[in-house]
Amino acid sequence: MTVQQPPVMADVARLAGVSHQTVSRVLHDHPNVRAETRGRVLAAIAELGYRPNSAARTLVTRKSQTLGVISFDTTLYGPASMLYGIEQAARAADYFVSIASLRSIDRYTLVEAVGRLRDQAVEGIVVIAPQVAVAGALEQAAAGTPLVGAASGITEGVPTVGIDQRAGAVLATRHLLGLGHRTVHHVAGPTDWFDGIGRMQGWRQELERAGAPVPEPVPGDWSCRSGYLAGRRLAADPTVTAVFCANDHMALGLLRAMHEAGRQVPGDVSVIGFDDIPEASYFMPPLTTVRQGFGELGRRSLQLLVDRLSADGSGVPGYVVVAPNLVVRGSAYEPRS
Numbered sequence: 001m002t003v004q005q006p007p008v009m010a011d012v013a014r015l016a017g018v019s020h021q022t023v024s025r026v027l028h029d030h031p032n033v034r035a036e037t038r039g040r041v042l043a044a045i046a047e048l049g050y051r052p053n054s055a056a057r058t059l060v061t062r063k064s065q066t067l068g069v070i071s072f073d074t075t076l077y078g079p080a081s082m083l084y085g086i087e088q089a090a091r092a093a094d095y096f097v098s099i100a101s102l103r104s105i106d107r108y109t110l111v112e113a114v115g116r117l118r119d120q121a122v123e124g125i126v127v128i129a130p131q132v133a134v135a136g137a138l139e140q141a142a143a144g145t146p147l148v149g150a151a152s153g154i155t156e157g158v159p160t161v162g163i164d165q166r167a168g169a170v171l172a173t174r175h176l177l178g179l180g181h182r183t184v185h186h187v188a189g190p191t192d193w194f195d196g197i198g199r200m201q202g203w204r205q206e207l208e209r210a211g212a213p214v215p216e217p218v219p220g221d222w223s224c225r226s227g228y229l230a231g232r233r234l235a236a237d238p239t240v241t242a243v244f245c246a247n248d249h250m251a252l253g254l255l256r257a258m259h260e261a262g263r264q265v266p267g268d269v270s271v272i273g274f275d276d277i278p279e280a281s282y283f284m285p286p287l288t289t290v291r292q293g294f295g296e297l298g299r300r301s302l303q304l305l306v307d308r309l310s311a312d313g314s315g316v317p318g319y320v321v322v323a324p325n326l327v328v329r330g331s332a333y334e335p336r337s
Contacts, residue, residue: 007048016044066096067305068117068125070110072103076222077249077277078195078294079128082150085298086126093306098122107137118145124305126150132192146308150301151194159308161301161320165198166205168290168324172244172272173206175288175326179270179334181242183207187230187254188217189246199246199274220246224253231257234269241269241335248273248280248289255283255331266333276327286329297322 013023018037025033026041033041044050069086071079083099090097098120100113110127117125124146129138138149138158149160176184186203189196200217207214218233220226227250234240235258245251251273255265263269265285273280276291300320 007050009050011048012041012044012050015048016040065094066098066120066122067302068098068100068114068120068122070100070102070113070117070125070127070129072101072128072130077275078130078151078292081294082128082298082301085295086150086302087298088295089299089302093302095123095302095306106133110134110137114145114147124148124309126301126305130193130195132194132197146305148301148305148308150297159304159318159320161297161304161322162194163292163297163322163324165195165324166202168274168292168326169199169202169244169246170206171324171326172274172290173203174210175328176242176244176270176272176332177206177210177212179242179332181270181335183213183215184242184244185215185234185240186217187220187227187234187243187245187250189250190221191219196246203244220250222247222249224249226250227253228257230254232261234258235261235263242332243269243271245271245273248275248277248287251287251289251331252279252283255287266331267336270332270335272332280327281329283331285331288329288332289327290324291327292324293322 009020009023013020016023016037018041022033022037023041026038067090069083071083087097098117100117102109102113110129114125122145126148127134127138128150130151138147147158149158151162173184184203184207186200188200191197191200203217204214218230220230227245230245230250231243231254234243234254243254245254251271254271258265258269258271265271271287273287273289274292276289280287280289300322304320
């Protein structure tokens with residue numbers, strides 16, 4: 001049985017009646033190719049099913065057309081959604097993606113992951129780095145390779161893309177105060193995450209602006225269990241009528257705790273989450289929450305990296321902010337008199 005060899009560039013050139021160099025110019029979208037010639041080459045590529053050899057292209061151009069992504073805990077909704085957005089944007093920009101997924105990110109694991117990706121000849125790297133401890137490592141790891149931080153705070157020397165966490169928390173807190181609640185309690189995210197810090201700051205800022213009491217925040221760790229434990233604590237206090245949870249999973253745990261304690265949501269207690277996970281609209285009641293554009297965050301991060309790679313990278317912003325928005329559903333209402 002004869003195994004048919006895949007077509008090569010010379011086959012395309014022969015069928016289109018052009019030189020090898022002309023095919024190369026068409027593949028690289030060179031402007032100095034006549035439209036009629038370009039059409040013949042593209043038709044030949046389609047007829048033969050020709051696919052450029054990426055390894056050969058790397059040898060010629062010294063560019064791998066591959067970008068690296070370092071991600072942390074892709075079991076979490078946010079990092080997983082950002083990773084999807086990055087992959088989609090990379091495909092649209094004609095780049096491959098090589099992913100290094102870490103169980104935890106610290107200075108050592110980050111530098112090691114950057115080194116592994118460099119060994120694969122990636123042209124640049126996006127680091128999904130939501131933890132404060134990683135910020136200092138980003139600058140160190142960036143030496144020698146264009147690097148962009150996603151979901152991270154402002155880092156000296158490293159362009160970053162982030163959601164305006166503080167603004168999202170302000171939206172949630174302001175909505176609850178606007179419904180007539182005297183104050184808003186907060187189930188906080190981890191204080192070693194930029195997200196947790198920003199959301200707590202926005203919540204506190206809005207309460208102080210409104211002259212409302214600022215209750216002691218209840219600590220959480222993003223999990224449903226921590227939200228449930230916080231909910232049991234808050235349900236025991238009859239003065240609690242409004243709660244802003246720093247993410248939707250903690251809000252889900254809190255909803256169960258309130259139900260078990262006989263506190264009706266939203267009749268007795270109004271609840272708002274953060275993230276707008278796909279399941280949020282199916283909670284009982286459907287969850288009012290702050291939507292983060294995780295896919296947009298991933299796309300913006302990839303585009304920022306591509307912009308850095310083009311020309312000399314001049315004019316690339318140091319920090320890109322993606323605005324969140326409030327999604328109103330059925331879990332927040334006016335307090336009972």
